[in-house]
Amino acid sequence: MSLPFDKELDVKGAKCPLPVIKARQAVDQLAVGQVLRVLATDPGSVSDFQGWAKVAKNIELVGQETETVNGQSVYVHYVKRTQ
Amino acid sequence: MEVTVAEKKDERTEVVGFAGLHERIADLNERVQQLETRLTQIEKELPEDRVSIVVFSGDLDKVLPAFIIGTGAAAMGMKVSLFFTFWGLSALKKRRDLSGKGFLEKMFALMTPTGTEGLGVSKMNFFGIGARLLRTMMKRKEVASLEELAQMARDMGVRIIACQMSMDVLGVQKDELWDDVEVGGVAAFLADATKSKVTLFI
Numbered sequence: 001m002s003l004p005f006d007k008e009l010d011v012k013g014a015k016c017p018l019p020v021i022k023a024r025q026a027v028d029q030l031a032v033g034q035v036l037r038v039l040a041t042d043p044g045s046v047s048d049f050q051g052w053a054k055v056a057k058n059i060e061l062v063g064q065e066t067e068t069v070n071g072q073s074v075y076v077h078y079v080k081r082t083q
Numbered sequence: 084m085e086v087t088v089a090e091k092k093d094e095r096t097e098v099v100g101f102a103g104l105h106e107r108i109a110d111l112n113e114r115v116q117q118l119e120t121r122l123t124q125i126e127k128e129l130p131e132d133r134v135s136i137v138v139f140s141g142d143l144d145k146v147l148p149a150f151i152i153g154t155g156a157a158a159m160g161m162k163v164s165l166f167f168t169f170w171g172l173s174a175l176k177k178r179r180d181l182s183g184k185g186f187l188e189k190m191f192a193l194m195t196p197t198g199t200e201g202l203g204v205s206k207m208n209f210f211g212i213g214a215r216l217l218r219t220m221m222k223r224k225e226v227a228s229l230e231e232l233a234q235m236a237r238d239m240g241v242r243i244i245a246c247q248m249s250m251d252v253l254g255v256q257k258d259e260l261w262d263d264v265e266v267g268g269v270a271a272f273l274a275d276a277t278k279s280k281v282t283l284f285i
Contacts, residue, residue: 015226017155021235024158048155055132056160 003063003078005037006030012041012074019045020052023079027059030081035062038077049077058083133162135272135279141170141196142205143214143229149285150232156281157239164275165236166267168246172253174199174233175245175260188254195253199229237263244271 009026011019019040026036038049046064053061062078134156138149153163167175179197181189196202207213221228227235237243244267245260257266265271276282 013225015224017151017158017232018227021154021158021239024160052159058160 002065003037004035005078006034008037008039010039011045012039014040015042016044016048020048023049023077024052027079027081032081032083034081036079036081038079040075040077041072043073043075045075045077049079053079130280131162131278132160133164133275133279134281134283135164135166135276136282137272137284138165138167138171138174139169140205140285141173141202143199143202143217144204144206145285146171146174146199146202147229147232149283150229150236152283153241154232154235154239157236157241163236163239163241164244164272164279165241166244166246166272166275167264168249169253170195172245172249172255172260173197174202175243175264176255177261178259180256180259183256184254191253192255199233202229237261242275246272 007026007030009023011022014022019038019042023036023038026038030036038045042048049061049064053059058081060080060082062080064078065076067074067076134152136149136153138146140146149165153165157163173196176197179192181192184192202214203211204213204217218228242265243261243263244265245255245257247266247268249255250257250266257264
């Protein structure tokens, strides 16, 4: 399953708090309504992105999924800029 | 009994009259204004989406979480204030300047780290070997270094305040610290802390 997105950010290998920081910087480059797809390998990023969406007023977490690429779990987050 | 009923009736008819209406409107206007002032007062007292952290420690393993939480919160759209005091001041140093310092101040300056690179770990430091090992382990696991996090914090507009009183006691000069550091006292911290939803002492 894959959701539509406008931009992709690869933060595979990056550890807390980098996935959220990089994603935030990338979201700032989006236009309102656009969606960023984030690829991370940090398992903590799943709850981190949920927490970010809960606190931030300018984003919405449209979806999350886990893919397995070459035997490695990749956590995919879809972040929409709402403001 | 009948008399009171009649009086009430009279009151009602009076309200419908122009003069009565004007009075009611003026009265309502005043009440709305009172409520609005009260609302702005309450809004002023509400906490913002802010995190305030006192960074008292000068250990690598403690300054690190301060910057992780700080950068994380900033990325989440929160405002962040880091208040560096006592041992924590060492982390903010860009250089060591012994000129103008008294004997004890010089000793302190020589025995405390200059900048984030010099910080030791709070346990098993073994004269800096422990800190180096931790940095190697972090690098291997691709965790951002303290220097990277500190730079990100500054780029994201995290407010970094150095405690004036500790600076005075330890003889730390403003020009020994990063250029963008603000200097403040307890009131500067408390002003932010009372507006914060999260306050930590590290």
